Amino acid sequence: MSDSRTxxxxxxxxxxxxxxxxxxxxxxKSEIDTGVAFFDHMLILFSKHGLFDLQVKVIGDIEVDYHHTVEDTGIVLGQAFREALGSKKGITRYGSSLLPMDETLAQVAIDLSGRPFVVFIAxxxxxxxxxxxxxxxxxxFVRGFANALMANVHVEIRYGKDAHHMAEAIFKGIARALDQATRIDPRVTGVPSTKNVL
Structure with a gap:
């Protein structure tokens, strides 16, 4: 990789x-500290399964509840990926994952289209x-992330019972789909869009 995507x-x-x-x-590789142990666990999984190096430090009003910490982290993470991807020249653009987690099956599809839209079915x-x-x-988290990344993100829990497993399958699925979508394809000239911009 000649240009650093960081x-x-x-x-x-x-x-x-x-x-x-x-x-x-x-x-x-990851160093994650959001003050919310389960959320840390999800972001570590996201980093590991997407092969993204990630450092996250969050100080949030968790004494109120976890909402602001989780949503705002999604927003900033989306901004970070958007900046790292730059013009998006040469990327695959699309990614998808069908990910099992014990009794749960999650389906995730991503388009780095520059047009934010989220479908979340659970x-x-x-x-x-x-x-x-x-x-x-x-x-x-997904909405904050997709809107800041300006990506089209569809998430569906096909079936599942355990809340932990459903959340984990979603984070892993997003990571796998995003890894696909951000890969450089040597066959792509410029950006993969007839508009010549993403």
Missing amino acids: SKIDRKTAETDISISVNVDGSG PERVDTIGQAFHFQLVEE
């Missing part, structure tokens, strides 16, 4: 203080993970 984004609001560094062409009533991580937070 970025570092810092974002501070009244609710969160976030610093994220990403290397798209990494090996899956059971309506899913147990809280641990004592405080509501499954709804997974969707909030």
Whole structure:
């Protein structure tokens, strides 16, 4: 890889203080500290299975709840990937994953189109993970990430029962699909779009 596809984004609001560094062409190394143990676990999986090097440090108002920390981390992570990808010249653009996790099957499809859109299909009533991580937070992360990345992201839990398994399958599925979509294809000249811009 001649050009380094890396970025570092810092974002501070009244609710969160976030610093994220990403290397798209990494090996899956990560240093994650969001203050939310289960969320750390998900981001470590994301890094490992997407082969992205990732450093995440978050100070959030977790004494209120986890919503701002999770959503804002998704936003900053999306911004970091968008900056790292630059003009998107030579990328594959599309990626998908059908990922099993025990009794759960998650399907994820991604288009790095420059047009943010999210479809998130999952059971309506899913147990809280641990004592405080509501499954709804997974969707909030996906929306924040997709909107900041300006990507079209479709997530569907085909079937599943365990909330932890469903969340894990989604994070791993996004990682695998994003790894595909961000790969350089030597056959691609410029960007893979008839508009000549993504």
